[in-house]
Amino acid sequence: MNLTDFKYIIEIDKRGSISQTAKEIYIAQPNLSKAIKNVETEFGIQIFKRSSKGVQATRDGQNFLEYARKVIRDVDELREHYGKERSEKLTLRFCVPRASYIAHAFAEYISNQDDQMEMDVDFRETSTMTAIDSIGQNGYDLGIIRYQRRKQEDYQSLLQLRNLEMQVINEFDYLLLTSADGELAEKDFQSPGELSDGVEILHGDSRLPNGEYIEFYREGREAYHPKKKIYIFERGSQFDILREVKNSYMWVSPLPEKMLERYHLVQKEVGFLRHKMRDALIYKKGYVMNQKEKEFLEHLRRKIEEI
Template identity: 30%
Template sequence: MIDLHINYWHYALEIENAGSIRKAAENLYMGQPNLSRALSELEESLGIRIFERSSQGVTPTKEGAEFLISARAVIQHIADVEKQFHPDLKDIQTMHIQVPRSGYTSEALSILLNEIDNSIPYEIKCEESVSSNSVKNIIKAQANLAVIRFHESEMLSYMKIFRENNIVFSKIWEYDYVVRLSANDPLAEKKILKTSDLQGYNEVIHAHRTANMFLPDHDNTGAVGYHKSINRIYVNDRSNQLNIVRSVPKTFMWGAPDMSLHEVEDGLIQMPFEHESLHYHEWLIHRRNYQMTDLEHRFIEILKEIVHRDYPPAE
């Protein structure tokens, strides 16, 4: 019966991920009536309604959302126990972290991979994710660790979310957003940019940027409270974004400071911007009961070493 219930838990989690019973049945390669019956049996055994059904799909109820979080945590714990004691799995080195789009996380991963003992099997998942999704995935135990990026004005809201969901957080670093430009742009001669300097410029924006699901609505173009461009170019791939900034006149993009882009030979520069509302933070978060693996500890150490090397604290 326990094995049967665990299978049903997997079904419920897939329904949540898919957003509908029909899509979940397709993903599970089973008939929709059989999946609906399994869900009904699970709800009856628990004495709760896990999902509200509608023509648009399914939405977890309050009790259902609590069950799904617990079920996911239990399934992950079972997997961890199997990995700990199974002779073919217990020696595998693992890391699962979600990070924002940045150069220093890519550098840290490269350093880690060059350090790793290849004689011991390993499984590393380093996934790019926006902060709101990373927080959601930590809460749902769909990721072990995450580095999140947020604006100064969002700090108290995030701290409230973390307290309510038993999430531990610690600072990686903080900084002011910079403007990235072509090294040949006339503005490259300036020491610091002002709002008036960007009038008439095109702005490159990450195409998948979405409003924060947890926090009050604010401008979702990248930096809170900054100059808003009339012309916006939405591009997903980072290399394409930088190529556009490099090659299209009067084009810029916002971003965290990135030492890998400091070389003029790359055709790009990044410049400070005179605005009081461009301060951002990056924090490490994980569930309170989660024990980081050796690889995860080392990855975070490397991140902090890079930050200290490239952006030492002011004396």
């Protein structure tokens, strides 16, 4: 008997869909199907009947789910009674892109933890290729990578070679981030010429799998090449540069309003460039997340919806 399988089946029943459950609790769909098969084989019952609309519990499945929920409740009560939840250790090891919305969600999640809880947290902001290289090494089990949507097949092939799975968690168009007091904050950006005097800030290790730097493309035209560039490696320095260097800007995923106010920045849409991006969760095939990892990812998903 595996309590994790019980929990997966309860979550599937709650949503009526294996694929939707996989998406929302960040578990690979084959792992959920395997959990159903394991329990059905062990107890000799059929838990769900499938249709084009999803899954629905059979009569045996309904009885099983009633007992499974009781088992989970009883185990939770035992843990509470003996203080195991209070002494639980928070262990998280993530490789993530230098994305302010992820850092913001992470800080909120950590701040909401029990003050008495032990922590062993490694939150590494790095490049996509470093994140891919790190999964399965030095204790890193999960990562988030960022790539242009037009490079989807390149990354799928690369991850398959590395025995990694991916789930897209956010899709967005890059916005231009600049100082609220600067000249760029007043422009509408109808043509590349309006950025000709700008200073673009880039992360120096943002490379594609083939070693090339990421470039943005004008819709239906050639790549856009900024004349003035500053390469940085520490995310924190970007805000100082944006405030102090005239006409400096960078391309970012949408930021929370709270961060824009804190650093006195504005983010603006720029329609003449192609900058459609994806952030995706990556992990070794077959990896089963612990409760804290799932909690953080659920918190991150809620922050993405808010933004």
